[in-house]
Amino acid sequence: MADLAGLVSDIASRLQAATDRGRVADYIPELAKVSPRHFGIAVITADGTEHVAGDAGEAFSIQSVSKVFALVEALSRHGNRVWDRVGKEPSGSAFNSIIQLELEQGRPRNPFINAGAIAVTDLIAEGRSPGEGLQSILALIRRLSGDETIDLDAAVAWSEAATGYRNAALANYMRAFGTIAGPVDATLSVYFQQCAIAMSCRQLARAGRFLMAGGVCPVSGEAIVSPERARRINALMLTCGHYDASGEFAFQVGLPAKSGVGGGILAIAPGRASIAVWSPGLSPQGNSLLGTRALEQLAHTMRWSVFNPDIL
Amino acid sequence: MADLAGLVSDIASRLQAATDRGRVADYIPELAKVSPRHFGIAVITADGTEHVAGDAGEAFSIQSVSKVFALVEALSRHGNRVWDRVGKEPSGSAFNSIIQLELEQGRPRNPFINAGAIAVTDLIAEGRSPGEGLQSILALIRRLSGDETIDLDAAVAWSEAATGYRNAALANYMRAFGTIAGPVDATLSVYFQQCAIAMSCRQLARAGRFLMAGGVCPVSGEAIVSPERARRINALMLTCGHYDASGEFAFQVGLPAKSGVGGGILAIAPGRASIAVWSPGLSPQGNSLLGTRALEQLAHTMRWSVFNPDIL
Amino acid sequence: MADLAGLVSDIASRLQAATDRGRVADYIPELAKVSPRHFGIAVITADGTEHVAGDAGEAFSIQSVSKVFALVEALSRHGNRVWDRVGKEPSGSAFNSIIQLELEQGRPRNPFINAGAIAVTDLIAEGRSPGEGLQSILALIRRLSGDETIDLDAAVAWSEAATGYRNAALANYMRAFGTIAGPVDATLSVYFQQCAIAMSCRQLARAGRFLMAGGVCPVSGEAIVSPERARRINALMLTCGHYDASGEFAFQVGLPAKSGVGGGILAIAPGRASIAVWSPGLSPQGNSLLGTRALEQLAHTMRWSVFNPDIL
Amino acid sequence: MADLAGLVSDIASRLQAATDRGRVADYIPELAKVSPRHFGIAVITADGTEHVAGDAGEAFSIQSVSKVFALVEALSRHGNRVWDRVGKEPSGSAFNSIIQLELEQGRPRNPFINAGAIAVTDLIAEGRSPGEGLQSILALIRRLSGDETIDLDAAVAWSEAATGYRNAALANYMRAFGTIAGPVDATLSVYFQQCAIAMSCRQLARAGRFLMAGGVCPVSGEAIVSPERARRINALMLTCGHYDASGEFAFQVGLPAKSGVGGGILAIAPGRASIAVWSPGLSPQGNSLLGTRALEQLAHTMRWSVFNPDIL
Structure with missing residues (x-):
């Protein structure tokens, strides 16, 4: 070697x-x-x-590296029900594209483009407060890293939320089709924070x-x-x-x-x-x-x- | 094991x-x-x-399994020049879709969808007769298999040529953008025959x-x-x-x-x-x-x- | 006759x-x-x-008939500046489609599809409270009809706001490109109310x-x-x-x-x-x-x- | 006045x-x-x-002005059967776009974009030789103009045929869906010639x-x-x-x-x-x-x- x-x-x-x-x-x-x-x-x-x-x-x-951990958390919580919401195919388009969503009835291609990750986050946040949703992702990451000090950068989270119009468009679009079931603002809040870890x-x-x-x-x-x-x-x-x-x-x-x-x-x-x-x-x-x-x-x-x- | x-x-x-x-x-x-x-x-x-x-x-x-061997033949003949004509990305669409070609100026996403394979075949046929183009693919396959009896099924090739309008559309479309440089009919003829192996x-x-x-x-x-x-x-x-x-x-x-x-x-x-x-x-x-x-x-x-x- | x-x-x-x-x-x-x-x-x-x-x-x-009056109001207020934000072409797609927005950098095709009307409403609401924006459209309609009793149906407005996720997607998407300059929620509020007249x-x-x-x-x-x-x-x-x-x-x-x-x-x-x-x-x-x-x-x-x- | x-x-x-x-x-x-x-x-x-x-x-x-006369000729010959093949809607896209065809199963939006005009020409040429098809359009134009000297410019027709790959793509694509029923080459030949009038x-x-x-x-x-x-x-x-x-x-x-x-x-x-x-x-x-x-x-x-x- x-x-x-x-x-x-x-x-x-x-x-x-x-x-x-x-x-x-x-x-x-x-x-x-x-x-x-x-x-x-x-x-x-x-x-x-x-x-x-x-x-x-x-x-x-x-x-977006956080999308891997969010997927793990959603699969742990909901099992293969996750795949009812998102696909497993490469999207063939940019990370923030919305075209595919319209062509495929609001179902994102995979959990690693923005739309798919927002749908995954919505599942994590289901039946919880946004704070609990975020904490479950953070807890997983801390456990995996063996490091309890890992946290999010609030300034980045705030900055993303303040300019995240395309993500808000994706979330609202999916909400119209039921791909997202929870309140759009709450789901986006968890999403912006998980990205800011x-x-x-x-x-x-x-x-x-x-x-x-x-x-x-x-x-x-x-x-x-x-x-x-x-x-x-x-x-x-x-x-x-x-x-x-x-x-x-x-x-x-x-x-x-x-x-x-x-x-x-x-x-x-x-x-x-x-x-x-x-x-x-x-x-x-x-x-x-x-x-x-x-x-x-x-x-x-x-x-x-x-x-x-x-x-x- | x-x-x-x-x-x-x-x-x-x-x-x-x-x-x-x-x-x-x-x-x-x-x-x-x-x-x-x-x-x-x-x-x-x-x-x-x-x-x-x-x-x-x-x-x-x-x-379409022939697309692998056609790619090998084209790479052997033209090296990385192949990648000037076709990409390396999943297409996110059906095997015979033409939408992506229009959105991306006639450049197919990868060599394994129909459009990409036709572009690869065009490179193989470049400067040769259609017969020579086809023979070079057949020769490669026979050599790899160690079996000189492998041949194409002429009835299938004929059937494909007679109904291959979507492939003809792809080829003509790419010809308009220069992705295909040779005569469209000749390239299609090699393509239909290689598929019929x-x-x-x-x-x-x-x-x-x-x-x-x-x-x-x-x-x-x-x-x-x-x-x-x-x-x-x-x-x-x-x-x-x-x-x-x-x-x-x-x-x-x-x-x-x-x-x-x-x-x-x-x-x-x-x-x-x-x-x-x-x-x-x-x-x-x-x-x-x-x-x-x-x-x-x-x-x-x-x-x-x-x-x-x-x-x- | x-x-x-x-x-x-x-x-x-x-x-x-x-x-x-x-x-x-x-x-x-x-x-x-x-x-x-x-x-x-x-x-x-x-x-x-x-x-x-x-x-x-x-x-x-x-x-959507309100889109005609909103356009008149926006043109009266901003003149041809309106056409910096929206086009004049038939869209070739459904009233609530978002695909065209992505393909054309957030600029809606015309003021009579939802996206275009939301952009027009945003201009009307510019520098005003949502209430003033709405009142200016209502005032125009009342003046044109010679009927001061015309008003919006609050139950409909509320119903639209509560289910208007696709419109929220359009508005957020355009906000990302600057087609909409004001607060998305305020613009949508005026839009949902004008539709409910x-x-x-x-x-x-x-x-x-x-x-x-x-x-x-x-x-x-x-x-x-x-x-x-x-x-x-x-x-x-x-x-x-x-x-x-x-x-x-x-x-x-x-x-x-x-x-x-x-x-x-x-x-x-x-x-x-x-x-x-x-x-x-x-x-x-x-x-x-x-x-x-x-x-x-x-x-x-x-x-x-x-x-x-x-x-x- | x-x-x-x-x-x-x-x-x-x-x-x-x-x-x-x-x-x-x-x-x-x-x-x-x-x-x-x-x-x-x-x-x-x-x-x-x-x-x-x-x-x-x-x-x-x-x-493309010829598309008006071709439409008149096709309507005279086939009546409203023409509308089984082409629509009546603005396309929202460029004259030679092929995307709409894939999204709408090979049916062109209207008779005045290239795809639609080729479909109309195919109806005119139905059951005739390409020469007869072309002559019927020429005869109509001559009659309308009261001028028997009007003819096509063969150099232009030849030039179009030699470079008309995008039109060939459209025609082949429509042939795959049955929007065009006749031989693609014959239809294109009439189309290129009518454009060259x-x-x-x-x-x-x-x-x-x-x-x-x-x-x-x-x-x-x-x-x-x-x-x-x-x-x-x-x-x-x-x-x-x-x-x-x-x-x-x-x-x-x-x-x-x-x-x-x-x-x-x-x-x-x-x-x-x-x-x-x-x-x-x-x-x-x-x-x-x-x-x-x-x-x-x-x-x-x-x-x-x-x-x-x-x-x-």
């Missing part, structure tokens, strides 16, 4: 110095303030070893360990989800985790992964590693530019792509 | 007896004549062992072996494509191989695979197996109903999903 | 007895309570004569007289809009007044007209007559079935189509 | 000198050769007086007289179509005659009219005048820029808009 520690540190050095860093998301004012200079990486392997480099300890807004690469990689390990947290031994469900969540991350660049990511990197417009990506090499990268500059499709490059180099060198024959 | 021979034979017995068999494609008259009673399966493992059951020796129309499950599983083995034919030792390219073709098969049911297939089965409306599916368990199944009845999205079920049972029992942690 | 009085009364008799009456709108609960048995008609000719029949004196919810056929026909008469109210002699603007509003009513059935209406009837899901239609025969009809049962496109039939018979018999040569 | 002769000559002088002349269509190579300097106008009033100015005697490619403004204005006069040719007294049908064709020209700029044209000019990418427009003031203008430079939507301006000035000064009250 390649020297993973050296590789992680090499990747960080190279990418910290990169000049083409993409564009920081500016449609949420609070996110626009983050410097594009950041780069962090954390890799946790199956045996529990942690390799970190760069700004791996600095918290950032996980944004702040985590470091190290915390995020820890939170992803159960997906590397067949659904079991390798530290506590707790079964978070069944092996079947872990496999299926990985499949969804691979086909839908990068919006309308999911195909390209699978082609280049070959790992289940979920990105967020805060510049973070959580990637899973099943049986091998849970990986988190962060760099705020984005590609036109809204995925971290340097984060993607880091994962490409890591997966290539380590031969971690799920499409490699020598995964044997 | 589970008893693969027994499993293959079990699956065949069960599915030969299944009553809900889907609907045989009827838009190509010649295909509509095939009996839905057929079921065949062939599994070739990394060590070269072949397990076959049911109608594994009977030839069927491979239809007839193969048995056994032949098809053999032809897929190089994708299981990092690009190398395990029998001849010949490098068909680079390991990198094999990995990437697998990625495309996983994200785009089942049209607008690709996400569901990844979720349920978790293997790179390409289906055809003749009822065949070629699936790859990287490092493990090359698998071909055939049953003519289709799901509403145009994928073999029993073929999919067979792959689900096989992948589940053998733990072959690429999203499993124990691929280690 | 035909005997108009006799014709109006004939039409009413025939249509009151009609058995195929369409379907009363049910997506606004309060509207669903209205009996489909109603039919009313009022025709006011250029010389001021009024012919009424059936339920011409009974108030109904004018719904209740008028009788007689009142509505009176309110439309200025469009028959080159912009001048024939009773008061007041210039409501310039002749140019009156002509152009008539043009918009003809091309866009019946959503995605506007072409059919122009083909069959040939008059500028605006329909509402309450079952009312205001139609203008320039230089000849202002006409209001009402019957709550709707066609699949959301236009009054018997109202359309009444206008067809009236326009045909009176030779009032704007496409007739003998308008000379 | 204004001095029409002086007005026509004024308009010609001003527009011949205009500097912003739009862009000559370049997607048909033969059309791209035409100089943008041309401007012609011909106005024939109800009493038969002809006013011409500029290049009113020079033949140009009528292109060359006429002068004077000839075109003469050919349009029957639409001004309730369906009757004012010279021969022959009833070309019923008054009802003439009125309805006028309605279609108003709602659909300028593709996705039809609403704007109705708003600005207010006359039924059909434009072609050769730069010609035929406009009808019912009961008043048949008008033809020509200037090759186009707006972005594909309509003659100066032709539209000429019609706007003419309609405004003469008060010919069908939406004016003083049409009395």
